[in-house]
Amino acid sequence: MIEYRNLRVALLGAGSVGSQVARLLLENRDELAQRIGAGIELAGIAVRNVDAPRDVDIPRELFTTDALGLIESADIVVELMGGIEPAREYILAAITSGADVVTGNKALLATHGPELFTAAERVGAQLYYEAAAGGAIPIIRPLRESLAGDRVERILGIVNGTTNFILDRMDTDGDTFENALAVATELGYAEADPTADIEAYDAAQKAAILASLAFHTSFPVEAVHREGITTVTAAQVESAQKAGFVVKLLAICERHTDPTTGVEGVTARVHPALVDRRHPLAAVHDAKNAVFVQAEAAGDLMFYGAGAGGLETASAVLGDLVSAARRHVAGGPGVGESTQANVPILPIGTVVTRYQITLTVADRPGVLSQIAALFSDHGVSVEAVQQSVATARGQETDARTATLVIVTHEALESALAATVESVARHDAVERVVSVLRVEGETA
Amino acid sequence: MIEYRNLRVALLGAGSVGSQVARLLLENRDELAQRIGAGIELAGIAVRNVDAPRDVDIPRELFTTDALGLIESADIVVELMGGIEPAREYILAAITSGADVVTGNKALLATHGPELFTAAERVGAQLYYEAAAGGAIPIIRPLRESLAGDRVERILGIVNGTTNFILDRMDTDGDTFENALAVATELGYAEADPTADIEAYDAAQKAAILASLAFHTSFPVEAVHREGITTVTAAQVESAQKAGFVVKLLAICERHTDPTTGVEGVTARVHPALVDRRHPLAAVHDAKNAVFVQAEAAGDLMFYGAGAGGLETASAVLGDLVSAARRHVAGGPGVGESTQANVPILPIGTVVTRYQITLTVADRPGVLSQIAALFSDHGVSVEAVQQSVATARGQETDARTATLVIVTHEALESALAATVESVARHDAVERVVSVLRVEGETA
Incomplete structure (x- = not known):
């Protein structure tokens, strides 16, 4: 019986995640081969400096500075070098050469995602990136x-x-x-x-x-x-x-x-x-x-x-690697990204949220009602106000300022921001101590 | 430009999950079509009784009692009827006819999983079952x-x-x-x-x-x-x-x-x-x-x-349906199950766990040490014992029994079970009130 040939994996980068991926690939190759239905072979690791010290014991002969040469001969390219260039260039080279790509590069995906997805879709390659958000968490x-x-x-x-x-x-x-x-x-x-x-x-x-x-x-x-x-x-x-x-x-x-x-x-x-x-x-x-x-x-x-950590994130990378390898064995192209909805991206001002605003104000009559008026002027409804007089230690009669903590009902971000701006300009307000949004409440 | 043809979906069963799947498929067909890159058409719903009352408003002409006829013309078959037969027969018919299958049938998978997975792998069909465990939770x-x-x-x-x-x-x-x-x-x-x-x-x-x-x-x-x-x-x-x-x-x-x-x-x-x-x-x-x-x-x-609920579980089914449909559009066979490891299944007695055992015992001197000896005889180490004397209300001097709560250190399940058996036979033990394992502690 002829067995499926070994799949060749090119690893780009040997930092905290990359070195763990290399180690686990070498140590667990038999177990992974069983799951994939084909052997998996670490063809090489492209790094800037072959002689740099590594956290993990990896045979020196696997390292190379010739990333493009390594990519050319690979079935699956795992990019864990980070940064935009040359990661982008290497991933595009890998896709063009017909390899599937696994990456954990959030910076690259967040800035050049569409370009990479389009390139992959054109040739039926698949781009996997479970490690790019949430570390080890499958999200x-x-x-x-x-x-x-x-x-x-x-x-x-x-x-x-x-x-x-x-x-x-x-x-x-x-x-x-x-x-x-x-x-x-x-x-x-x-x-x-x-x-x-x-x-x-x-x-x-x-x-x-x-x-x-x-x-x-x-x-x-x-x-x-x-x-x-x-x-x-x-x-x-x-x-x-x-x-x-x-x-x-x-x-x-x-x-x-x-x-x-x-x-x-x-x-x-x-x-x-x-x-x-x-x-x-x-x-x-x-x-x-x-x-x-x-x-x-x-x-x-x-x-x-775990949202980070070399070993934990390596779990997500290896999961992608097994998926890519199993797809390779089963045959057929990758499934493209679903970004066809083109839902409009709205400005942050259109968000509905609640603010908690902490102010230091002059402790004199009428201030609370003047500040409250600023909220209603902007159509923002106040849920609760807490006022405490700041007394210097031992001098209870000599306080000159008070602290106001105001929590609003839900309102438009733009209205809340405008309210804070006008509150900050009010002459009784010494300082806007803090502005925080309140989130995660179920409606 | 020629568009990809509509994919035909056959739904088997219109219970709490099935009826929600049908409703969402009909209501969200445009949005789903965008994500898939092809239209998706509910070809029909196989039920035992076409006229049975339904929770959800679904056009009557979609219902049929001819499940096999429906399956024959479908690209994707969604089985939500539950039970072993005829669900098994229908899924095998669907796989044989070249359709991909989505199911939430845990009873069927837990008893006939290997048969179904083997049949699917033979023809390159994919079997999706996100709804079979954890309801809406992607697990x-x-x-x-x-x-x-x-x-x-x-x-x-x-x-x-x-x-x-x-x-x-x-x-x-x-x-x-x-x-x-x-x-x-x-x-x-x-x-x-x-x-x-x-x-x-x-x-x-x-x-x-x-x-x-x-x-x-x-x-x-x-x-x-x-x-x-x-x-x-x-x-x-x-x-x-x-x-x-x-x-x-x-x-x-x-x-x-x-x-x-x-x-x-x-x-x-x-x-x-x-x-x-x-x-x-x-x-x-x-x-x-x-x-x-x-x-x-x-x-x-x-x-x-949410681990259950018709609407919640329908989310998992529709996720599978979109995956199956996108795979259909991209082309290529499904990826088989990975069950090649064949790890031995061990008897429950080999598990290491901790017991909390609650006993009613005669309140007389020496009982505690006799019971403790039974634990050590079986090689089980006791972590903590709590003894409380059961006093009848108002009769503090007349108590005849005591309650022992014994928590063990980690030990073999077989040794723990044997300990409980010998404790139950001890003549000072009136009743084994409760035996519970302690789980979820990190080592």
């Missing part, structure tokens, strides 16, 4: 396939482990942002330059990928509204706690209607938000990730697990 | 594909909504089993004959399906160890609560080694178990389902959502 296949017959209404995702670690620590230990970031760096959860995480660039890329899949629409990362967590203070976290909330960095993708034009569309945004402590997302601790999905027929779903 | 694809490159070590699943509703009510409201079952029946969570749910036949079928997928091995339902929840008492639930546990019906599929033979293998079992209240599964309330997966590389994952 791409569920959205792409399991929910393909449903209508996703909203996604609320904790999709960045570093920021969840920081915010969880601030919530649990009362740490400041700076201290929590220092711990995250020390433990290896944050990189030396943490900008991509704490300014939510990473989360925004994942939001773009999730929105594209959920809404069957190309959703460019530039259209994702983005706010990081660098301005979240220990005081905010504490006052959130008292009010029954926890501060989480959420990626929110949702369908809604622009009330002024009546256009149905979608938005994606990433920002710190107040989440009710009883919501399943509130229980996501440490550097864990979770994606909460609300769909028309399926109702509420949640996917939980 | 089949994640196990089948996303984790195909990883090694699943253990699955702990709450896979039956009816029993979770009953146990959650007993935990939350202190209800008896009988009362909670009556409420479940009233609310439509339990059927008139609740045997399949409360005796865990349903959960055992799902466990067989999950074990087959997770371990790449045909796992017949007869090999699933099964205990229902009918013997769980309000007193057990209350005492579990006091000890920091909640009683859940768990489906547990795991890899382990038979200590006597050294054979590596797998087991699946379904039984009520004590779960630590801090475990993510403890927070699964009402009729919700969740599947907790521990994999070698991915670590801990959890999938949460």
Whole structure:
């Protein structure tokens, strides 16, 4: 009996994920071969420097600097080098040469996804990217396939482990942002330059990928509204706690209607938000990730697990690799992306949300009613106001300022933003201490 | 430009799931056509009685009693009639005629899965069954594909909504089993004959399906160890609560080694178990389902959502339908099941677990040490014993029995079972009140 030939895998990159993929491919080759119905052979690993030190013991002869040469002879190309170029060039070369491609490159997908998908569709190649959002959590296949017959209404995702670690620590230990970031760096959860995480660039890329899949629409990362967590203070976290909330960095993708034009569309945004402590997302601790999905027929779903880590993410990559290999053995082209819906992307101002606004105001009569008037002027209804007089320690009679915490009912983001702007200009307002959206409440 | 022809869908069964699938197919046909890249046409619905009343408004002319005639002309057959025959016959007819098949029939898959998968593989047809376990929760694809490159070590699943509703009510409201079952029946969570749910036949079928997928091995339902929840008492639930546990019906599929033979293998079992209240599964309330997966590389994952319900389950069926249709448009055969690993199925006695045993014993000196000796005789180490004297109300001096609650360390199931047997025969033991396994602790 003639056996199916060995499938040749080219690996691009040997960082924390790539080196684990290489190790597991070598160690588990027999088990994987059984699942695939054909042998699988690591043909080589393209790196910039063949002699760089590696975390994992991999035979030196597998390394090469000739990525294009390696790609040419491969059945499946696994791109784990990250960044835009030359990753984009290599993936296009792989697709053109007829290989299937597995990638975990969220930056590339969020910026050049349509180009890659179109190239793959043209030749019947398949592009797999389970590792690009949610790390080890299987979220791409569920959205792409399991929910393909449903209508996703909203996604609320904790999709960045570093920021969840920081915010969880601030919530649990009362740490400041700076201290929590220092711990995250020390433990290896944050990189030396943490900008991509704490300014939510990473989360925004994942939001773009999730929105594209959920809404069957190309959703460019530039259209994702983005706010990081660098301005979240220990005081905010504490006052959130008292009010029954926890501060989480959420990626929110949702369908809604622009009330002024009546256009149905979608938005994606990433920002710190107040989440009710009883919501399943509130229980996501440490550097864990979770994606909460609300769909028309399926109702509420949640996917939980490790959102990062070399070994954990390697699980998602190897799952894609086995899928690609089994497709190779079965024969037939890959199934293209579903981005035909072309749902309009709406501006962030059309989103309906709630604000919690904390202000330091002059403690004099009439201020509360003047501020309240500003809200009603913008058509924003106030749900609750809490006023506390800031007294210097031991000097109870000499307080000159008060703190106002105002929680609104649901209103248009644009109206809420305009309200905050006019409140900030009011002469009795010394400082806008914090503005946070309240999310994750079921209607 | 010539468009792809409409794909013809034959629906078998119009029960709670089938009628929702029919409705959504008719209502969302344009949106689904966009995602598929071809029109999708509900060719007909095979039922036993064309004139039976339906929950949902479906044009009468779609109904037929000629299932085989309908199947013959279909590109995709959706089987939602349930039961073994004629569902098995129809699915085999569909596969033979070259159609892809979508089914939610867990009983059929758990008993005749290998026959159906082999038939499908022979002709390159694909069998989709996301709705067969976990209802709306995407768990089949994640196990089948996303984790195909990883090694699943253990699955702990709450896979039956009816029993979770009953146990959650007993935990939350202190209800008896009988009362909670009556409420479940009233609310439509339990059927008139609740045997399949409360005796865990349903959960055992799902466990067989999950074990087959997770371990790449045909796992017949007869090999699933099964205990229902009918013997769980309000007193057990209350005492579990006091000890920091909640009683859940768990489906547990795991890899382990038979200590006597050294054979590596797998087991699946379904039984009520004590779960630590801090475990993510403890927070699964009402009729919700969740599947907790521990994999070698991915670590801990959890999938949460609605485990039943006509509309919710229809989401999973439609997801499969869109996948099948897109595969049809892209061309090429389906990818077969991966059951080549043939991992040995081990007897339940080889499982390692912990027991919590509650006994009524004679309140006389020396009983505790005699009972403790029985544990050590069987090589079972005791972690904790709690003894309370049962005093009749107001008669504090006249108590004749005591209650012993013994929690063991981890031990072989066979040793634990033998211990309980010998304890039950001891003349100081009046009654074995309860025996529950403790599960879900991370090592």
